[in-house]
Amino acid sequence: MTNLVDKFGRKVNYLRISVTDRCDFRCVYCMAEEMTFLPRTQILSLEEIHRIANAFVDLGVKKIRLTGGEPLIRRNVITLIEKLGQMPMLDQLVMTTNGSQLEKSAPLLKQAGVKRINISLDSLDPERFRNLTRTGDLSQVLNGIDAALGQGFDSVKINAVILKGRNDDEILPLIDFARAKGTDITFIEEMPLGNISEHQRDECFMSSEAVREVISSRYALNPITHSSGGPARYYRFEDSASKVGFISPHSHNFCGDCNRVRLTAEGRLLLCLGNEHSVDLRAVVRSTDDDAVLRQAIVDAMGLKPEQHYFDLQDEPQIVRFMNMTGG
Numbered sequence: 001m002t003n004l005v006d007k008f009g010r011k012v013n014y015l016r017i018s019v020t021d022r023c024d025f026r027c028v029y030c031m032a033e034e035m036t037f038l039p040r041t042q043i044l045s046l047e048e049i050h051r052i053a054n055a056f057v058d059l060g061v062k063k064i065r066l067t068g069g070e071p072l073i074r075r076n077v078i079t080l081i082e083k084l085g086q087m088p089m090l091d092q093l094v095m096t097t098n099g100s101q102l103e104k105s106a107p108l109l110k111q112a113g114v115k116r117i118n119i120s121l122d123s124l125d126p127e128r129f130r131n132l133t134r135t136g137d138l139s140q141v142l143n144g145i146d147a148a149l150g151q152g153f154d155s156v157k158i159n160a161v162i163l164k165g166r167n168d169d170e171i172l173p174l175i176d177f178a179r180a181k182g183t184d185i186t187f188i189e190e191m192p193l194g195n196i197s198e199h200q201r202d203e204c205f206m207s208s209e210a211v212r213e214v215i216s217s218r219y220a221l222n223p224i225t226h227s228s229g230g231p232a233r234y235y236r237f238e239d240s241a242s243k244v245g246f247i248s249p250h251s252h253n254f255c256g257d258c259n260r261v262r263l264t265a266e267g268r269l270l271l272c273l274g275n276e277h278s279v280d281l282r283a284v285v286r287s288t289d290d291d292a293v294l295r296q297a298i299v300d301a302m303g304l305k306p307e308q309h310y311f312d313l314q315d316e317p318q319i320v321r322f323m324n325m326t327g328g
């Protein structure tokens with residue numbers, strides 16, 4: 001039972017941790033081409049992240065997702081993962097990764113206690129994959145996906161962001177890829193986080209509904225009540241075990257049953273993806289060794305959780321932080 005309840009009665013039992021703001025990719029919807037990353041002194045140490053995670057689990061958090069930036073490029077991150085994997089009160093340790101390092105990391109993650117992995121994949125065409133990620137090598141990611149599948153995680157899921165005119169012709173190929181691999185796949189609507197240069201977010205926006213229509217042109221989809229404890233709504237095929245999820249921050253506001261908060265790489269506890277309400281937990285851990293003070297700061301922070309987010313694609317982004325800061 002969680003001790004973390006906000007003023008709208010929502011129970012918070014899920015923490016997403018951005019373990020680094022850095023990344024080996026520069027996906028066009030996530031980052032600018034030239035990025036300035038945080039200096040190391042401003043980033044939480046692995047020990048500080050562990051301490052904060054511990055406090056959350058003491059307060060009743062049952063699920064932690066490690067994300068970033070790219071979590072697997074943080075040096076020695078596996079030592080943190082091993083410690084988190086040993087927390088008896090934590091039910092689910094999961095990760096979102098771009099897959100570039102998975103070929104070598106997958107066995108270590110499995111041993112360390114990671115239960116489920118989400119891998120981002122927006123294109124199956126090497127050249128387009130390179131264009132969308134600006135630096136990524138598709139074959140590395142495909143090998144990473146196979147390595148993860150070989151480890152027998154509870155689930156390996158593909159995440160795809162579809163942009164009209166850039167990769168909307170890959171919806172069906174990505175679906176067929178997921179079906180062939182026996183994985184689930186989730187389509188995420190692009191969110192206006194940070195100022196990007198390569199495309200107009202409103203012109204490229206593709207709603208979950210539009211993606212679902214494309215899939216339905218080939219495969220019948222039936223809605224199901226399955227929940228992975230996150231914001232996705234799921235559908236299943238009639239002839240495959242793979243499920244299709246949709247995360248629709250624009251077209252289907254999921255704030256009413258939000259159970260999540262986010263810890264940024266610099267130790268800011270963000271109460272909502274689409275708002276700036278936050279508490280500086282780095283200041284707390286750097287000012288006291290008393291975990292009771294840390295737990296109280298977290299409990300108090302729940303009072304700041306806003307009721308919902310508002311995204312508007314046409315205006316200047318209201319949220320100037322990029323997704324790699326937020327920990328998507």
Ligand code: SAM
Pocket residue numbers: 023029030067068069070071096097098118119120159160161188189190191192193323324327328
């Ligand atoms: N680097 C890892 C990865 O790409 O999976 C983890 C961090 S990334 C920020 C987490 C997820 O956020 C990815 O699936 C990515 O596609 C998604 N994402 C990034 N920027 C986004 C945006 N502006 N709108 C919607 N999804 C975004």
Ligand code: SF4
Pocket residue numbers: 023024025026027030031068069070098120323324
């Ligand atoms: Fe890196 Fe993930 Fe952002 Fe792509 S989506 S730039 S892989 S953090």
